[in-house]
Amino acid sequence: MSTLKAQPRLYSSRESILTLKAHLSGKQAKIPKNPTMEDYITYIKKLSNRLKQGPLDFWIPNVFRRLIQVIRLMSSEDGFFPIKDKEKNFKELGLTILRKSIRSKTTVETGSETGSNAIQQDVILPSIEQVLEELEAHSDDINTFASTHFFTNEVLLVYEYSTTVLNFLLSAKKTRNFEIIVLESETENLGKQFATDLGKHNLNVTLTPFTNAYAIMQRVNKTLLGVDAILKNGGLLMHPGTYAICVLAKQFAVPVIVLSGAHKLTPKYAFDQTTFNQLVSPLKINPNSTIDHMSIGITFDYVPPEYISLYITNQGQYTPQSIYQLFSDFYNVKDEDI
Amino acid sequence: MSEFYAVILADSYDNQFNHLTNNIPKSLFPFVDDLIIEHQINWLSKNEIDQIIVLYRNEKIAEYFNNRRRPGRKTQKIQLINILDSKSSGDALRELYSHGIIQQDFLLLFGDVITNISLKEVINKYHDQRKEDKMNILLMVVHQGIQQYDEERYLYVLESDDKLFQLTDLQQKQIIINKKHITLTKGMPCKYVIRSNLIESGIYICNRDVLKSFQEYFMFAEIKEDFIKYMTTTSDIQEEKIHLYISPKIQVSQRIFHAQSYHNACLKYLSRFFFPYCPQQQYYVDFFKYFAGRVDQKSKISDQCFIGQNTDVKQKVTITKSIIGKNCKLGIGCEIINSILWDNIEVDDNIIIKDSIIASGCKIKNSIQSQIVTIENQKNVKQLLSFQKYDDNAFQSENSDQESDSHELHQKKPKENDDQGLKEDMIDIVANCKTVSQVKEAITNVDTIKVNSNIAFENIVIAFMAAFLDTLQPDVDSLKNAYALWEEFIIRFVSETEVVCYIKSIETFCRQNQQYHLNQFLQLSYKHQILSEQVIINYQNQMATIEDDQFAKDFVQSSQQFKEYLENIILEQEQQQNQEGDGEYEYEYVYE
Numbered sequence: 001m002s003t004l005k006a007q008p009r010l011y012s013s014r015e016s017i018l019t020l021k022a023h024l025s026g027k028q029a030k031i032p033k034n035p036t037m038e039d040y041i042t043y044i045k046k047l048s049n050r051l052k053q054g055p056l057d058f059w060i061p062n063v064f065r066r067l068i069q070v071i072r073l074m075s076s077e078d079g080f081f082p083i084k085d086k087e088k089n090f091k092e093l094g095l096t097i098l099r100k101s102i103r104s105k106t107t108v109e110t111g112s113e114t115g116s117n118a119i120q121q122d123v124i125l126p127s128i129e130q131v132l133e134e135l136e137a138h139s140d141d142i143n144t145f146a147s148t149h150f151f152t153n154e155v156l157l158v159y160e161y162s163t164t165v166l167n168f169l170l171s172a173k174k175t176r177n178f179e180i181i182v183l184e185s186e187t188e189n190l191g192k193q194f195a196t197d198l199g200k201h202n203l204n205v206t207l208t209p210f211t212n213a214y215a216i217m218q219r220v221n222k223t224l225l226g227v228d229a230i231l232k233n234g235g236l237l238m239h240p241g242t243y244a245i246c247v248l249a250k251q252f253a254v255p256v257i258v259l260s261g262a263h264k265l266t267p268k269y270a271f272d273q274t275t276f277n278q279l280v281s282p283l284k285i286n287p288n289s290t291i292d293h294m295s296i297g298i299t300f301d302y303v304p305p306e307y308i309s310l311y312i313t314n315q316g317q318y319t320p321q322s323i324y325q326l327f328s329d330f331y332n333v334k335d336e337d338i
Numbered sequence: 339m340s341e342f343y344a345v346i347l348a349d350s351y352d353n354q355f356n357h358l359t360n361n362i363p364k365s366l367f368p369f370v371d372d373l374i375i376e377h378q379i380n381w382l383s384k385n386e387i388d389q390i391i392v393l394y395r396n397e398k399i400a401e402y403f404n405n406r407r408r409p410g411r412k413t414q415k416i417q418l419i420n421i422l423d424s425k426s427s428g429d430a431l432r433e434l435y436s437h438g439i440i441q442q443d444f445l446l447l448f449g450d451v452i453t454n455i456s457l458k459e460v461i462n463k464y465h466d467q468r469k470e471d472k473m474n475i476l477l478m479v480v481h482q483g484i485q486q487y488d489e490e491r492y493l494y495v496l497e498s499d500d501k502l503f504q505l506t507d508l509q510q511k512q513i514i515i516n517k518k519h520i521t522l523t524k525g526m527p528c529k530y531v532i533r534s535n536l537i538e539s540g541i542y543i544c545n546r547d548v549l550k551s552f553q554e555y556f557m558f559a560e561i562k563e564d565f566i567k568y569m570t571t572t573s574d575i576q577e578e579k580i581h582l583y584i585s586p587k588i589q590v591s592q593r594i595f596h597a598q599s600y601h602n603a604c605l606k607y608l609s610r611f612f613f614p615y616c617p618q619q620q621y622y623v624d625f626f627k628y629f630a631g632r633v634d635q636k637s638k639i640s641d642q643c644f645i646g647q648n649t650d651v652k653q654k655v656t657i658t659k660s661i662i663g664k665n666c667k668l669g670i671g672c673e674i675i676n677s678i679l680w681d682n683i684e685v686d687d688n689i690i691i692k693d694s695i696i697a698s699g700c701k702i703k704n705s706i707q708s709q710i711v712t713i714e715n716q717k718n719v720k721q722l723l724s725f726q727k728y729d730d731n732a733f734q735s736e737n738s739d740q741e742s743d744s745h746e747l748h749q750k751k752p753k754e755n756d757d758q759g760l761k762e763d764m765i766d767i768v769a770n771c772k773t774v775s776q777v778k779e780a781i782t783n784v785d786t787i788k789v790n791s792n793i794a795f796e797n798i799v800i801a802f803m804a805a806f807l808d809t810l811q812p813d814v815d816s817l818k819n820a821y822a823l824w825e826e827f828i829i830r831f832v833s834e835t836e837v838v839c840y841i842k843s844i845e846t847f848c849r850q851n852q853q854y855h856l857n858q859f860l861q862l863s864y865k866h867q868i869l870s871e872q873v874i875i876n877y878q879n880q881m882a883t884i885e886d887d888q889f890a891k892d893f894v895q896s897s898q899q900f901k902e903y904l905e906n907i908i909l910e911q912e913q914q915q916n917q918e919g920d921g922e923y924e925y926e927y928v929y930e
Contacts, residue, residue: 281454281613287587290484291605291642 010163013063013263014135016051020044020067021128024121037075040124041068048338056278056299058229058237058266061338063131065331066263070127072332134314138261139167141314146259149310152176154221157254159183160239161190162226164259169224170201179204181220185241186210187285187297213245217252227260229276230313232267232327234305234320237276240298246307255309262315267327267336270302277302342461343440344387346378348449349395351426354596358697363396364594365449368680370607370644370661371617371630374594375399376408377452381615383414385457387445390416393430426559428552435549443468446561448540452603453591454612455479455539460583464543467581475548476566476580478502479541481590485534486602489595494533494582502580503530504570505562536584538562539591547578588613597695601678604661608642617644631662646681663698763787764801765808777827784831799836802827803843812853817862825866837873849889857897864904871904 048064146168150156156178158165169180180203184191195207208216223245229237236242236258249256270276278299285295305320318326348365355364365375372380375392382390394400400418419437421430434440443464445457460479467474485491491508506513542561551558551565558564569578590611592603609626610616621628625641631649633639639657646664651657656673663680669687677691680698685691689702696702767780788798810820821828832840841860848856860877863869878901884890 278619279610279613281588281611282609283588283590283611287482288484289611291602291609294609 010059010135010261010263012053012057013059014132016048016060017063017067017128017132017135019051020047020064021125023047024124037071037123041071044068045335045338056276058268059263062263062266063135065267065335065338066134067127067131068335069330069332070130071124074127075123135261135263138263138314139164142259142261142312143168143171145314145317146257146312147172147175149257149312150176150178150222152178154178155181155219157181157183157216157220157223157245158194159191159223159225159242159245160185160188161194162259164226164261165224166194166197168259169198169203173201173203177204179206181206181208181216183213183216183245184209185239187240210241213248217248217254220252220254223249223254223256225256225258227258227264228300229266230258230260230264230311230323231270232324233269234308234311234323235270236303236308237270237300238303240301243273243301243303243307246303250307256307257310257312258308259312262313262326262330265313265323265327265330267331273298273302275302276300342387343389343391343444344382344447345391345393345434345440345444346375346447346449347427347430348375348392348399349421350448350450358695361398361697363394363399363449365394366398366402367594367600368663369452370604371646374450374452377615378447378449379414379416381453382447387457388414390414391419391434391439392416393419393421393434395421395424427561428559428564431549431552431561435553440546440549443543443545446542446544448593450594451540451591452594452607452612453539453541453589454615455481455541455585455589455591460541460543460585463581463583468545471579473577474579474581475545476569476578477543477583478566478580479539479543479583479585479591480536481539481585482535482587483537483590485537487595487599489593490537492534492536492538494536496531496533496582497529500582500584502566502570502582505566508534536582537591539585540593541591551578600695601676604644604678605642605659608644608661631664631666652687764798764805767805773823777823781827781830784827795831795833795836796839798831799839800843802831803840803847807843807847810854812851814858817858821862821866825868828863828868829866832868837869840868841877855896856893857900860897861900871908875901875904875908 044064044067048061051060053060142164150172156169158169158180160183172178180198182191182195182198182205184207191207195205198205225236225238225242225245227236227238231237246256248254268276280297280299282289282295282297284297289295308320311318311320311323313326315326315330346365349363350359353359358367365373365378367374369377379390382388392399392403400420403416403418417439419434421433424430424433460477464477467477480494485508488509493504493506493508493513494502495504495506497503548565555564555568558568566580569580590606592599592606594600594603606612607615608617608628617628618630621630623629626643627639627641628644629639630647631645631651633645633651634653634655636653637651637655637657639645639651640659642659643657644661645651645657646662646666648664649662649666649668651662651668652670652672654671655668656675658673658675660674660677661679662668662674663683665681666679666683666685668674668685669689671688672685673690673692674685675690675692677694677696679691679696682698683696684701686703689704691702764784767783784798784802787793788795806820806824810816828840844859845856848854848859860869860874864871864874878894878897881890882894
């Protein structure tokens with residue numbers, strides 16, 4: 001089992017953007033002679049369809065949606081888009097300045113159908129760069145936001161391996177003391193790896209099996225979770241077992257805080273555990289399964305929004321009831337069918 | 339990997355599926371939703387191996403590939419090589435060598451393997467080992483699990499780095515481990531590991547040297563028994579080495595040796611053990627049930643079943659752990675338990691099919707070799723003979739292209755000359771039997787005659803009675819002896835529907851020969867439990883109503899006492915039942 005589990009999501013998103021860049025620069029893309037913005041957008045949509053690794057792959061379409069939104073923003077006629085609240089960082093401001101400078105270089109109107117190839121590349125390539133930057137720098141922003149929520153000498157509960165949570169804990173350790181309890185999942189063996197990684201940096205770590213969750217939850221102050229996908233209704237998709245933890249946390253009034261990069265926002269709705277799910281081999285859960293005594297393996301657990309207290313993303317902090325606002329900024333409604 | 343060939347040995351050289359493999363080779367067996375060989379080609383193309391060589395022995399494979407049209411993104415290049423006059427897999431490999439297509443490495447696959455092992459790591463390990471030592475010629479892929487079948491029971495003795503030191507069959511009485519090179523010193527880690535939780539998967543990655551050595555040693559017939567054994571036992575002379583690749587626990591494979599492993603593999607495929615090679619998601623209903631056809635609301639389908647496309651399942655059908663192919667029609671009230679039905683099968687109402695494999699094109703109607711069985715809740719069920727799981731007789735292979743489109747198995751009325759032959763046979767049999775054990779042989783003889791010539795019970799009873807009554811003498815003792823001798827035979831063949839002709843034949847005999855008394859026959863029949871009380875009383879009442887018959891009147895008079903005796907018995911039985919209270923509680927078996 002590979003040790004870096006959360007990494008592949010980011011990895012696949014970044015790889016797909018890089019392939020798009022390679023296609024455009026290597027002129028492999030099948031784009032008509034005088035391409036307009038719409039042609040580029042349809043090409044990107046087709047590419048995301050082709051690179052997608054199955055119906056449960058959310059991360060590649062997410063990043064392409066973000067790219068299309070950035071392209072639209074960059075080439076819109078009025079280059080001004082309002083900065084919503086103070087917490088949005090100055091990056092957005094930097095973007096407007098960048099765009100204005102680009103526009104001042106060119107002489108022909110942008111965003112119209114008669115733009116030449118080079119100009120389109122001037123819009124698209126910078127937007128690709130911006131998206132890549134967002135992907136790589138997401139954990140810094142999360143760390144700054146999240147550090148305001150934790151106090152000294154708190155007991156935090158973590159579940160299985162998550163790179164985002166790991167980065168946050170390592171950066172928060174510099175300023176305050178706390179104790180971490182790592183809960184191991186029944187199906188994967190990454191809890192131990194997580195505990196050793198944290199222990200290398202002299203953190204106070206305890207590793208417990210999953211069956212201990214009920215006993216431990218009474219003594220925990222906060223729960224920190226990584227995530228696989230954030231849905232538009234505020235729900236979560238995560239490693240199997242998360243739902244049980246969230247239900248327990250609500251029972252004991254422990255707040256559940258979710259850390260993630262914004263590339264995990266997926267504009268879809270789920271209703272129950274089976275909407276975005278797939279049955280895998282029983283041998284993954286229990287290697288001694290036979291036909292008569294079988295385990296059932298699933299890919300995701302869906303957690304409804306009632307069980308979550310706060311989402312911390314690199315674009316800001318939101319409650320599950322209000323995270324839809326972020327979707328409308330981050331993506332465009334027209335692109336939700338990728 | 340443009341030079342990497344996959345070689346499929348598309349036929350088996352054993353007799354396990356003997357009746358079926360006379361017509362269709364094992365690779366063309368349907369496996370849940372597709373043929374076995376299609377599953378293998380799909381697996382190979384997902385692992386990026388596009389050049390396939392199929393070694394075949396049966397012409398049907400060539401026909402199949404000539405007519406094969408599969409739309410898809412990748413097209414595989416498939417070559418067919420004929421190995422018609424080969425008697426073992428060794429011969430097949432020699433034939434392959436003589437064609438000279440294979441230059442370097444190739445993958446050898448048996449034709450009955452279903453698997454989800456990912457070949458990327460396997461091939462990498464093979465190439466690494468080739469770089470280390472040119473003498474590593476064979477990489478055998480095994481997976482971890484519990485050894486279930488006799489063909490899988492082997493003991494693997496491994497050295498460091500998974501090199502195979504010895505492979506022994508666990509079915510022998512003694513297991514000898516080549517101890518020459520094993521030295522144990524205290525405190526040192528032991529160099530050899532003995533494992534019995536490995537199962538070979540039928541996938542081998544070989545070098546061209548393997549083919550060469552098959553060519554050199556002409557007596558090699560099998561890969562495992564001969565070649566690998568030879569290489570491992572003579573490892574001090576030879577330098578060739580064989581290694582194992584042990585796959586992670588998620589990746590399994592299953593070989594289809596015989597009927598039980600066939601059924602097991604189908605159920606594993608349905609339960610998603612070979613993820614990501616599973617039946618299509620759009621057919622998934624519930625706990626591992628896949629419905630691609632129409633199923634009526636009132637029928638009960640258990641877990642782990644598959645209903646093929648265009649199949650019509652009528653009401654009140656119970657299906658348990660079975661696989662039904664395409665275009666089948668199941669009538670009302672059928673029960674199908676632990677069976678595999680192929681395509682285009684029509685099953686009539688109220689038939690039980692249990693532990694069987696039924697090949698394409700059958701029509702199963704109500705009168706195949708059936709016995710009429712009545713159960714307490716008054717349901718007449720015609721039961722197909724249920725077979726043991728490993729029995730050779732468990733296969734009914736009626737291929738539709740042999741007979742003219744549909745082969746209906748009805749009972750035929752025997753013709754006149756058949757009747758005559760039966761009577762002669764019966765006379766022979768009766769005349770020769772003097773002891774009880776000979777009577778038992780006679781029962782089996784008559785059974786085979788009945789089955790072979792499809793004769794009804796009635797005719798047998800009539801013929802037998804004719805022969806039997808000929809041997810009697812007008813003496814009470816001889817009657818008693820004769821009945822005592824033939825009791826089992828008569829009970830076997832005279833059941834409730836044949837009592838009429840049984841009594842009729844005795845009656846006609848007694849009418850013709852006045853020395854015999856019908857009454858005595860009836861009493862003896864009752865004593866040996868051939869006839870029940872009610873039947874005799876009915877018959878006596880019936881005889882009483884016949885007018886103008888001297889014989890009948892005599893009979894009625896002489897049997898008066900017997901009749902009263904029987905009536906008393908019936909009264910006693912009724913009284914006993916009433917005393918027991920409410921009697922039995924009749925359950926109706928309630929399905930959920």
